[in-house]
Amino acid sequence: MILGTIYAFLFLVAAFCLVVGVALRVIRYSRTPVPLVIPTTPAPTTTGGVVSRMFREVVLFESLFKGSKWTWLFGWLFHFGLVVALLRHLRYFTEPVWQWVEVIQWVGLYGGGVMLFGLLGLWARRFLVDRVRYISALSDHLMLALLVAIAGSGLAIKYGVHTDIVALKAFTRGLLMFDWQPLPAEPLLLMHLTLVILLMVIFPFSKLLHAPGVFFSPTRTMKDTPREKRHSAPWADEINRSTLR
Amino acid sequence: MAKREFSIPVIKSPPEIPPIRPGAMAHSRPFVAKAEHQEPLGFPGELVDNWKSVAIDKMEELLGKYRALPVFLDSCVKCGACTDKCHYYLGTGDPKNMPVARQDILRSVYRRYFTVAGKYFPKLVGAAELTEEVIDDWYRYYHQCSECRRCSVYCPFGIDTAEITMAGREILASIGVGQKYANEIIGKVHKIGNNLGLPEPALVDTLEGLEEEVEEEINVPVKFPLDQVGAEVLLVTPSADFFAEPHVDGLIGYAKVFHQAGISWTLSSYASEAANFGIFVGNYENMQKVAERIRQAALDLGVKRIVVGECGHAWRVAYSFWNTLIGPFDFLDTAYPTPQHICELTYHLLQQGQLKLDPAQNDDKVVTFHDSCNVSRGSRMGDMPGGQFTIPRALIRSACPHFVDMAPETTHEHTFCCGGGGGLLTDDLLELRVKGALPRVSALKRVIEEDGVTHMAAICAICKSQFSKVLPEYGMGMDMVVSVHQLIGDALVFEPAQ
């Protein structure tokens, strides 16, 4: 029981860090003006076009595909695997388990493996390509190590030491209801959960901010309509007015 | 000129990505601006005593003024997609010329002073104290970026290193370490109205000379009007068009087009420059002030339209920024876009059947086209995305029977900078310029060998100057470079106006 309480507490702290940390960055981004029209052209001229461009960036990693086929392959597999694996985890949080979550369970199983494969490919690039080796800081390696460990321990729980799923689900449901429940004292499970907590805490302080960041990138989100529509920001307009004569 | 101490890169076919050569370009730094170049721009004349705190304060100010900065500095995942995209990396192998590494020299300071992770775990995330060595590195490597935006095309988050470079240069200038070349030029525009510091009488002389020359050659009284109140069009063009080769042939081309189309037009001695180096040093105030002269000239001359001559970054500033800087343009004729590119104007006239071209005049040439970086990735022409690629090509094709494109990974939005953009077109950076031209020159060499290309057309004054200078270094003729409007002008059929 004490274990359950400790982890419940840690999860709440981590969730708080994640939500508040990301919210603060997002507020900061959205409040910072964009004084000039700087989409990377050719760029869409309509809002629909921008939505489509962003969809292709976020879902297909279009620019990365133009940039590096290997990184795109591994990176896309990793993120795709991550999304599927995360969705699969919904079964620990929904009661009764949502229909579509049931349906994707089998895909989800592959998700973990695909994610791990992608991560290892990305990590290999950090050693094998001299340019990528040069730009990799310790934190870049540790981030990959963390994700590899999360995916690895998750897969190990699934295929190796089977955990008491019923008890685990009671714990996760309890988290949502603020009703602390005991947690199975399984070393691998505890490791998996500890690493996830760590990831949640690190998120808003690290390059993982690319996830919210991409939605605020002016070169991707702006329309190419500077002649049609005057764009302005308050601080810049003040300067513009100051030179009028 | 300084003694030559560098070797010309070898053109490889197919082009190769060089291995990293740390420090390969650490010696490259342009002349530092003197007080007389700094002060008229509102920057301190020499390194200020408390440079460290001034720099950090400036960084904080910029982080609050430009959303791109916090987003770009936070979001890079070090994926490496940009590492082989910069012409300066490809030409030099210096790893600090990889776009992400160029960002990192600013990012490490940002992390140290503005993020939790960098304050408490500097080693872990590569955060760095702001020291004199860091300032030195900024000065070197922010002057090895031509702000061409090629890296931003391939970055999954659209991170545009040009924005980082501009911020880096603005911080440098504001602690008193500006770049002589760019700042001296901006000073000349503020004072005289053009980059060359060409005063009005010299301009009058030059234009009169051109009128005589053209009339002698083709026996048509093509005019080059200056300060003509009430003209329909104000033409704003890079001042290199007034005298440099091959630029001036482009200017002659514009004049012929106006003449044949019967459009009254004028140049302005007050705003005799389209280039705006304010963008290069990343300083909004200076960019705005340079642009403001043009609005003023348009008002004073009472014109109905503003047309911009062939110039890359000038067109980016005009197309993307003018409406913000000096708009709204409600005092002009709204039937036309403001500003309008000379290529758009000529294209429109051709479509309307108001111009007739005889491509046979250019039958001796096999022409290719160099997409200028700022036009390609920072602007548009016409009303469709990508018009900046199709319109100049359509013009060339209608004036020349033989046109060949270079390899697709080097054209359109993938184009390589000429190597001299972004305020680097100065002899104190010659080595960088020669090496940075390598990717474009390699693509050019291929079409010369495979398709017998004889000329490369461009629509940018910097590209034209840069290529005229560096092509001979690679054993190619400097006269290969031509203005698009030279080709138009040469093919133009003069008929009595309908």
Ligand code: HEM
């Ligand atoms: C909107 C959501 C997201 C988008 C569009 C996105 C996109 C990308 C892209 C394009 C890359 C570069 C290619 C690569 O290295 O994989 C990348 C890298 C990365 N992403 Fe995401 N991502 C998103 C969310 C996340 C989340 C939620 C995580 C958290 C676990 C994450 C973790 C990573 C990591 C660790 C890397 C670096 C991989 C490496 O070291 O090479 N991403 N992301």
Ligand code: SF4
């Ligand atoms: S903007 Fe151009 S010159 Fe600068 S880093 Fe990017 S690719 Fe290189």
Ligand code: SF4
């Ligand atoms: S492509 Fe973008 S995210 Fe990837 S290393 Fe370069 S700047 Fe960073």
